[in-house]
Amino acid sequence: MRTLHQGWTLTGSEFSGVPAAVPGSVHTDLLAAGLIDDPYVDGNEEGLGWIGRTPWTYECVFTWQDTGDERADLVCEGLDTVATVLVNGVEAGRAANMHRTYRLPVKHLLREGDNTLAVRFDSVYDYADERRAEAGARPGAYAEPYQFVRKMACNFGWDWGPTLVTAGIWRPIGLDSWSGTRLAEVLPTASADGRVSVRVRVEHADAPAACEVTAEVAGVRAAVVLGPGQREAVLELRVPDAALWWPRGYGEQPLYELAVRTGEHVVRRRIGFRDVSLDGDAFRLSVNGRPVFAKGFNWIPDDCFPARVTPGRLRERLDQATGAGANLLRVWGGGVYEADAFYDLADELGLLVWQDFPFACAAYPEGEPFRAEVEAEARDNVARLMGHPSLALWCGGNENHEGYWHWGWQNELDGRDWGAGYYHELLPEVLAELDPGRPYWPGSPYSGAADVDPRRAGRGTVHIWTVWNTHDYTHYAAYTPRFVAEFGFQGPPAYATVRRASSDEPLTEDSPAQKAAGGRDKLRRGLGAHLPVPETFDDWHYYTQLNQARAVVFGVERFRSLMPYCGGAVVWQLNDCWPVTSWSAVDGDGRRKPLWYGLRRAFAPRLLTFQGQEVVAVNDTDRPWVGTVELTHVTLAGDALGKESVAVRVEPRFVAGVETALRPGPGELVVARLGEERALRYGAEDPQMGYPVADFHAHAEAVAGGFEVRVAARTIVRELALFPDRLDPAATVDEQLVTLLPGESTTFRVRSERALDPVALTTHPVLRCVNERR
Template sequence: MEKNLNQNWSMTFEPYGTFTTALPASVYTVLLREGKIPDPFYGLNEFSVRELSRNDSVFFTSFHLTGDELKREHLILRFDCIDTIATVFVNGVPVGRADNMFAAWDFEIGFAAREGTNTLRVEIDSPIRCAEEAQDADHLWGQEEWMTMRGYQHLRKAHCMFGWDWGPQLPDMGIYRGVRLLAYDGARLEDFLVLQHHRKDGSVELTVTAEFSDGVPHNGVVSVKDPDGGQMDAPLADGKASFMVESPRLWWPHGYGEQPLYTVTVCAGEQGEQTKRIGLRTLTVSTAQDRWGSEFAFVVNGVKIFAMGADYIPEDNLIPRVTPERTAALIRSCVEANYNCLRVWGGGYYPDDALFDLCDENGLIVWQDFMFACAVYRLTDAFRESVTREFVHNIKRLRSHPSLGLLCGNNEMEMAWVDWGLPKNETLRMDYLELYERLLPRIVRQYAPQTFYWPASPSTNGGFDNPNSPDGGDVHYWDVWHGSKPFEDYRNYYFRFCSEFGFEAFPDCETLRGIGEEKDMNPFSRVMESHQKCAGGNQKILNYLAGEYRYPSSFENFVYASQLLQMDAIKYGVEHFRRFRGRCMGAVYWQLNDIWSGPSWASVDYYGRWKALHYAAKRFFAPVLLSIHLGDGKAVLNISNETRNVFRGTVRAGIRTAANQEVLSLEQSCTVDALSSLDVLVQPVDTLTEEQRYSCYFCCELLDENGSLLSRDTALFVKPKHFEFLDPCLTADVLLHDGKISVRVSASAYARGVRLSAGDLPVRFTDNYFDLTGSRVTVDVVAVSKEPVSLQELEKKLSVCSVYGIG
């Protein structure tokens, strides 16, 4: 018997009283829904709402048991997520205590249960009080000096709920993912592991091992259903079954092939039944030695993949507001921007299955951090027990997903020990090695033997051996932004895999107006600075702005310019890394998404609106990329071919005046091998006069072998602030053809960074923040909600601008 207990709960939180709710639920979401607290994301409300978490909370419900159910050998309450320090009572009797929001909790309740109505009560302790008391008793190094609340590292709770340099201090508490009541005799099927052996003849042998609650193997039947519905069955004998797939359909990352999924079902009779989807593939990471050091490359089905994507953080500070639909919209944005990879950052929480299901279906390799970030942890017996429960639960939950590419011990802790000046405590240093280089890899080998483990990010494979080295492993590069280096600094490095690099920008004004009044629409207003969680972040944006663009004439233009800066910065990095494919094998920028509304490194804001960076990502993560490198008196055009086919096409390039008059015209046919990068054209430009450098630009476009346009790009010989732009007299006409709406943008002169805005309408465009080198470009309008948008509505809200109009 299994009963879902997610309905008919109540929450008591003083001084506000008692309210009914369903699960998932949290203190903040219930109080916000009931109108008892203001929106914590609006204005300065964060700070008053935060203090509510100094109080305890209680969630309670009741459930019914029959006499037969009560007689069962096992009567278990299973909580998939309690946040965080909590005591569980049945009929007033304590049945268990939870101390880790990342783990599932099973509590035997037979000794406390009774026939008929039973009460279930969960008392959750104040997370602020628990954290501060633990820090007072045992001070451990962390980030509280400048961006978080004290003591977050003592709790197995999403660290970013205590604040981060892109999110608020709102340490909510509640019950997430659900509660079930299980009643059974004997054993129960708990999980199963599927291992794949890919043979040289192309066939794949599957070995299924079922895991039962009593630790004893049982019998049953296992079925494997292929993507077309064909089914194979095999007996489960002593907990094992095997299959031979003679003509497998392999799972590939997005851009390299399809994502067929097989369904595996284990039926063990009275012990239960479980189903999982798998993909047939090999997936590991190569760290082989080469002439530059040691590579770091995902290898799928024997093919080395250039990872392209971003770092994922929690989608909301109020976790119950994260829905499968919302996550699906975010993953669609990744796929549309040509991602093939996501890194789940270690200061949040392990994502729901919905995210991994979507990554399975769409071919996004997931780099999954364990939940440790930017802090020191003491490995007491109790802490070891708690995190071991966490590790086993999440490894078993995620291991069958074909998208799972890597399990990583922590975020930035090895680098912190080496480079950040931590207090040199040898005991804590040894705890680090025990946790990430002994305990975790041992558990991964036991429960997910075919999943690659990496001890930290960044790392060169542990042992405190130069963890942020450019010559091996993965790198977090922050000299552009935190170090105030110019964008061009990316070109001084040839990282093997860059798993963090980023640049901040403000989200669209439509998003910002949701956090403050019109008087707050200033980068240095109190509200705007309270939503800027990176110390000195707005000043950094202005500093970079001074180097690149003219001073904006309005707040709207400042927001627009900040997004251009972000786009330019990451474009510099990604294009450089892709030019050196083979030496560099990954460009994963910080960060994909936002946890609330405000300036941040995200390319998709809290409401799902694309910043300029995300439109640019669609271009610079294109399977075949044409990029320009201006420097040393020449223009170098490079094609990066991240497909498994030879590319043949034509490059057209040249130099034009701001009025789009040709100064130089070039055309070059090209052939680029699969999975490679090649400089296809080198043009000297050192003969340009001083006047031409300020009034001419370099342009190029790439056509495939059928003459179809794939992409175009431009580059300036001087900073945009000094270029002699002409007024492009931009116009944007809304068109309707075959029921589809598009926008035709026209210009009388070169227009850089052309931005289309539909205001608060729920649409985006197939391209935006692009350079217009001809007379016109047409882009399609994409609806992002179920609400239809009419041509008339779009005409009313549509606006267009370019760099010419910044100031």
């Protein structure tokens, strides 16, 4: 395909002829031209609502020569959203769905030499308002009409995202010239037994003619001849001794190139041999017959302007997910079907993908034109994504059954449809036709049946939001779930991110953007009895980041301790789309919060955790974990008050609990060790522990690529954290939140290209701990 990405201009409102980037969006074009302020800085977002209500036109001139091909199609991989496409002033087609690819035959509109291509975008608000007037009002979580247009819902604002309603050519656009026959659809399925089934559909440029279609993988070839009246066929291959694809932590990720040809047209896909299944009663995923405990993150669009998310940026984000120990990402239903590069990386990294269809937190109308658009986008994206071995689960959407049952929708709807026909009829029908071998679940949370409360315990998925909204994080211990698809706790972004995005001087608790209702109060209230009352912004920033890490780690450890009854813990959320206080482990500038480091320990293959009066050993490896649990009851000074030891054997992918009679009081703790793993239980919350003022020696030394900061403790040092981004926004550190007992030491490795002040690296506010001198 010849891309048409050069020479575009943008016209709309009082602006004309603004240079435009394609793929891109109106906001980023206006920003690049200096016509608007950065919506990610201060409160600038609030003054840009007019952009989403304004018609815009993209236009370019391109040259074309008739090479004799029978067809010339304009292929639009992403138009956002309500668009009319014109070639030389003549309408070539219309679009009303951000999630679809449009292929428009345009040869009859082209002329030798220069041609004009224009894409006119109407106000998405006007379109949505018209559809709402036709279909009748439907409830949603926010007072925006996102359920009335097939567009990324979180563009309209969310409790972590700004209201920046976009328009533009957001994915590639180009001309595809061809003759004879092309492969219109290639649907590959590869199984663990080495079988490959390839369903193909062909399209003829002119009169249908006989054609041969071949498929080849790993040296194995199959062919079929289609007669003039035939457009579909299935090719079957079997690769002997095919190496299996596994999720990370369970094996390797070998990938094979599949090439499908007809005439000169070739489609290439990378496939992996594996089987995936879902036990719906227990909600447990299995790959190649082996149950997998899902250690995962929810994934949201990594930018409000998705065209800015490059393959390199995706690599960084998915590396951060795997670096924290994750084996699954849930692509959340308020965003988009991600770019091909996302799923390619997941294939390579062994990250299972749970893919929501884009429905979130609203009642969706089911009449026309909505139903036709939903079916078209589902067919388009199922065909595009089904070959990826990482794709483990299709899901109908996010919190729509929850809304119907628990958010008062039934009274508001007064009998009108709300999307159930999509989740229980249309989507499973499309999947049964195109991708029958992959599990489907109608929504999340969902308890396994349309007539059952999605919150019913014992089956299916749950979302736990009592913690954060109303309850202390210790309330996670009250849950015994089958699978937790959402849970989380807020914390602010990194200091350097706040400093870049806010011009406040000095910074305050209100400086980081906050979109969650009552979020600032919940952050303060969430500190509860766990931590001292913050007196300065620096205290608030450290304590709320630390509290976020403790809260989510508490939940992860609880749910992992319930394995195999519990089949997964998927944290809300990995990433952010802009600099905001949120539930993310990686902030909007890509910086890892303390939560990320806490999760790296909580998601480790082997985990030791206190649960009630038990020490639970979690073994998520293929080998038994054999050893002796050593428990020591000590004072803060390290004096022993009691000891216990118990021999344990933890079977592969299983847990084992050891009861203890040791009960620490204020000023005391119990230390549990099993091999290299350690867990600590404190006798009281930090403000009641009576910690001594932290006494330690810290020394920073320049090394290749940065610094090493060694800290040797003379007393207990609680939750030691190093924040080098305060000195260099690009600096990173390899560890956070390290508790040292008397006599222990640790070394932080800081990467920075700057000549940092060694003294600043070892003093407040760069080096922090709970019991520091105040």
